Amino acid sequence: MKVFGRVFLYCLLGVFLIFYLFPVFWIFQISVKMPKEALASPPIWLFIPTAKNYVALASSGFLKSVMNSMIAATVPTFLALLIGAPAAYGLARLRTKRKEDISFYILSTRMVPPITILFFYYLIFTKLGLIDTLSGLVIIYLAIDLPLAIWLLKGFFEEVPQEVDEAAMIDGCGRIQILIRVVLPLVKSGLIVTALLCILFNWSEFLFALTLTDLDARTAPVAIFQFLAFGRIQWGLLSSAGIVTLLPVVVILFVIRKYLVRGMTLGITK
Amino acid sequence: MYRQSKKAVSALFIGPAIVILVAITIYPFIHFIRLSFSEWILISGTASFVGINNFLAIFRSSVFWHSLRITLIFTVCALFLEHGLGFSLAVLLKKAKRSGMIVPFLCIPMVFPPIVTAVVWRIMYNPSFGIINYFLSLVGIPPQSWHFGMKLVLPSLIIIDAWQWSPFVMLVILSGLNAMPDDIVEAAKIDGASGLRMLIHITLPLLKSFILVSMMFRLIYLLTTFDLIAAMTEGGPGDASLTLYYLSYRNAFKFIKLGYGASISFILFLVTLGISMILVNTIRKKA
Numbered sequence: 001m002k003v004f005g006r007v008f009l010y011c012l013l014g015v016f017l018i019f020y021l022f023p024v025f026w027i028f029q030i031s032v033k034m035p036k037e038a039l040a041s042p043p044i045w046l047f048i049p050t051a052k053n054y055v056a057l058a059s060s061g062f063l064k065s066v067m068n069s070m071i072a073a074t075v076p077t078f079l080a081l082l083i084g085a086p087a088a089y090g091l092a093r094l095r096t097k098r099k100e101d102i103s104f105y106i107l108s109t110r111m112v113p114p115i116t117i118l119f120f121y122y123l124i125f126t127k128l129g130l131i132d133t134l135s136g137l138v139i140i141y142l143a144i145d146l147p148l149a150i151w152l153l154k155g156f157f158e159e160v161p162q163e164v165d166e167a168a169m170i171d172g173c174g175r176i177q178i179l180i181r182v183v184l185p186l187v188k189s190g191l192i193v194t195a196l197l198c199i200l201f202n203w204s205e206f207l208f209a210l211t212l213t214d215l216d217a218r219t220a221p222v223a224i225f226q227f228l229a230f231g232r233i234q235w236g237l238l239s240s241a242g243i244v245t246l247l248p249v250v251v252i253l254f255v256i257r258k259y260l261v262r263g264m265t266l267g268i269t270k
Numbered sequence: 271m272y273r274q275s276k277k278a279v280s281a282l283f284i285g286p287a288i289v290i291l292v293a294i295t296i297y298p299f300i301h302f303i304r305l306s307f308s309e310w311i312l313i314s315g316t317a318s319f320v321g322i323n324n325f326l327a328i329f330r331s332s333v334f335w336h337s338l339r340i341t342l343i344f345t346v347c348a349l350f351l352e353h354g355l356g357f358s359l360a361v362l363l364k365k366a367k368r369s370g371m372i373v374p375f376l377c378i379p380m381v382f383p384p385i386v387t388a389v390v391w392r393i394m395y396n397p398s399f400g401i402i403n404y405f406l407s408l409v410g411i412p413p414q415s416w417h418f419g420m421k422l423v424l425p426s427l428i429i430i431d432a433w434q435w436s437p438f439v440m441l442v443i444l445s446g447l448n449a450m451p452d453d454i455v456e457a458a459k460i461d462g463a464s465g466l467r468m469l470i471h472i473t474l475p476l477l478k479s480f481i482l483v484s485m486m487f488r489l490i491y492l493l494t495t496f497d498l499i500a501a502m503t504e505g506g507p508g509d510a511s512l513t514l515y516y517l518s519y520r521n522a523f524k525f526i527k528l529g530y531g532a533s534i535s536f537i538l539f540l541v542t543l544g545i546s547m548i549l550v551n552t553i554r555k556k557a
Contacts, residue, residue, distance in 0.1 A: 009366055016359050020376050020437065023390040026401060030393055041399045083287050090283030102288070109295055111546035113494040115519060115535050119305050119528060120298035127315075143294040150287060175279045204383035206497040211523050221385040225501055228389065235393055242386040249381040257374040261441045264380075265483055 024246075031239035038236050053240040062241055065223035069245075072137045072209070072219055073202035077195050079138075080145035081153075085191070088153035089179050093165065103154070109147040110266060114207055117143060122211060132214040140208050145198040148266075152197065155267040156190030157183065196252045197263040203249055220245045306536040310528035317529060324533035333509065333517065334534070341513045344424055344431075345492040351432040352488060353481070356439025361469075363440070364447045373444070380437045384497030391430050392417070392502065417502050423511045427498060435491075439484045446480030447473075479552065486549040490542050514538050 030038045032049035057063075091099055121140050122131075130136035160183055168178045184191070209219045218226070224245065227238050256263065306324060308317035328334045359376070363369040379387075394401050395416035403413040417426040450473070458472045474481075494515050499505060505512035505520065512520075514534060522531025 009362060013362055013366055013369070013372070016362070017372060017376065020379050020433065023387075023394065023433070024378060026394060027386070027390045039399045042404055043399075043401055083290055086283040087287030090280050094280040094283065102284070106291075108546060109291075111490055111542060111549070112299070113515065113535060113538055113542060115494070115496070115515065115522075116302045116532075116539055117295060117298040119522065119532055120301040122523065123301075123528070139294065142290075143298070146287065146291060147295065175283070179283075200381060204381075204385075206383070206385055206500070207519070210500070221383055221497075224385045224389060228392070228501060238389050239393065242389045245383050246386050249383060250378060253377060253381045254374055257377070260377060260380075261445050264438060265442060265487060 027239045027242050027246075030235060031243050033236060035234070035236050038239075053236040054244075056237055057240045057244070060237065062220070062223055062244070065218050065220045066244065068134060068137075068213075068217055069203060069219040069221075071134050072141060072217075073199045075134075075138045076141035076145045076202060077149075077198040079142050080149040080198055081191065081195055084146055084149035085153055085184065086179065088150045089157050089183065091150070092154045092157035093162075094175075103151075106147045106151050107266060110151075114144070118208060118211060121208075125212060131212055132216045132218075134217045136212055137209060137217060137219070140212065141202050141205065144201065144205070148201070149194050149198060151266055152194045152263065153187070153190060155262070156187045156194070159190075160186050193256050193259045193263065196256050197259075200249055200252050203245075302532055303536065305529055306532035308529045308532075310526070310530075312526055320529070324530050325537075327530065328533055328537070333512070334514075336509060337512045337514050337517045340424070340509075340511060341493065341515070344428060344495070344511075344513060345489065347424070348428045348431040348435075348492055349485065349488055351428055352436045352439050353485065355432055355436035356484070357443055357481075359436065359440040360443035360447060361473075363444060373441075376440065377437045379434045380441075382434060384434075385501050387430060387434055388498060388501030391426075395426060417511075418507060420507055420510050423503060423507060427502060427511060430498060430502070431492070431495070435488060439488065442480050442484040443477060446477045450476050482552055483549070486545055486552075489545055493538060493542055 031053050032051070033044070033047055034050055034052065037044050037047050091103055117140070121136070125131045125133075125136045130139075164182060164186065165178050168182045173181065204221065205219075206221045206225070209222045210225060213219065213222055220241070224238065224241050227233065227241065253260070305317055307319060307321060309320045309324070310317050363373065382390075397403060397413060397415050397418060400416070402416070407413065414422055417423050454472060454476070455468075458468055495513065496515055496519065499511060499513055499516045500519075503511045505516050515538060518531045518534035518538065520531075521527045521534065525531075
């Protein structure tokens with residue numbers, strides 16, 4: 001009976017695993033099929049994989065969108081860490097008036113529908129000629145990343161015992177020195193996790209990129225959306241673009257897997 | 271010496287971030303509030319204050335009530351399906367030995383860029399070559415039109431959402447299960463609590479705060495689902511999947527009725543504000 005229960009349990013888990021991973025397998029196999037094979041019904045299970053879609057993708061201008069995505073994902077992240085780390089340290093350590101209020105304000109920015117801040121950026125960018133530029137995208141992504149970075153880093157700083165700071169202070173270090181030389185090296189993994197989470201969110205972001213960019217600054221998701229909008233959809237090409245867009249985030253997932261819940265729930269369920 | 275400069279130091283640390291946050295998040299938000307009480311005049315590029323006129327117009331329009339209904343159906347169904355799947359999966363994983371290895375694989379859907387999610391599911395749902403219709407045909411079910419069909423469009427979107435986000439629920443619940451004190455579970459077992467009774471009387475109450483957290487997060491993000499709707503259906507067919515969020519986007523950025531679009535988002539904002547306040551209170555109680 002017990003053995004039977006175990007087998008049943010693992011079978012159920014297997015079903016779940018197939019449910020979650022089948023789409024990954026499916027888009028991948030479409031991306032390495034010739035168009036005729038890809039659209040065959042019933043599906044062709046045995047075929048010779050081809051890189052044709054990826055070759056076509058490389059010459060389709062999609063690479064430029066990937067480059068745009070890389071810049072739009074990493075630059076705001078870097079800025080958010082640069083500005084956010086001292087602030088997070090301040091909120092975690094220093095006795096400041098209204099510290100609580102600031103912290104909860106920062107948390108609340110994650111709860112407000114993103115579209116609410118888009119109106120302002122849409123209008124001001126139109127006026128300033130920042131529509132369809134990466135600079136514009138960097139600014140609006142910073143608006144998302146900065147609160148997230150401060151909040152997450154604050155959690156990581158709070159895990160460093162106060163005594164560490166106090167010992168350094170006795171040695172004659174100032175606060176700034178303590179942060180740079182003592183505390184930051186101790187939360188190195190926290191910094192990496194925070195950066196990767198920001199990159200993860202920026203990389204997938206769609207609403208802002210769709211509204212604020214066009215041919216020049218469009219990110220990979222927007223380029224895929226435009227592929228989808230054409231009359232005759234090239235599913236093979238689209239799948240290869242999907243795989244290219246998916247790959248970095250899956251790598252990030254495996255790097256930060258232990259911190260995923262914390263990042264996604266803002267550390268509420270540490 | 272240090273004490274005197276403490277204020278200056280904290281200003282130096284926190285100040286720049288606060289100034290930037292005010293400029294890039296608070297100011298745009300205030301601008302949004304103002305816009306939702308204005309009418310956007312395209313020709314002159316100015317907003318003229320119209321009081322609550324936008325809201326009156328919204329409440330009089332039938333498309334608002336229609337999309338409110340769509341939003342509620344989509345949100346509530348997706349929320350329950352996600353939690354049903356996520357919860358069952360978490361309980362199974364807790365029971366299985368050495369399941370830690372497969373957890374990251376189960377989380378892959380959650381990091382899918384939503385646009386890629388749309389591509390995959392449009393391929394699988396496709397009425398002519400989709401694999402799902404093929405599987406259905408094997409068991410004698412006629413082909414369905416999925417996201418192209420009036421009746422099936424919402425269920426189709428709900429399935430996708432559950433696929434993508436039930437792993438999130440699973441992660442939160444699993445961290446709750448792992449935080450559960452072993453002695454309580456052991457004591458209940460010794461007292462002879464069986465599987466189901468254990469679930470209802472021990473596991474669920476202990477997990478309450480975790481379930482609450484995942485429900486709140488999902489609720490807020492479900493109400494503001496954009497990518498999936500934009501890339502799968504654009505609110506169609508007809509207006510069968512027109513959610514409030516998409517209605518707001520469509521009015522504001524497709525029809526350039528910015529004031530009207532902002533007002534719809536303002537209503538949505540008030541709803542999410544209510545939900546986040548409950549969430550913040552929950553966290554404060556825990557802290």
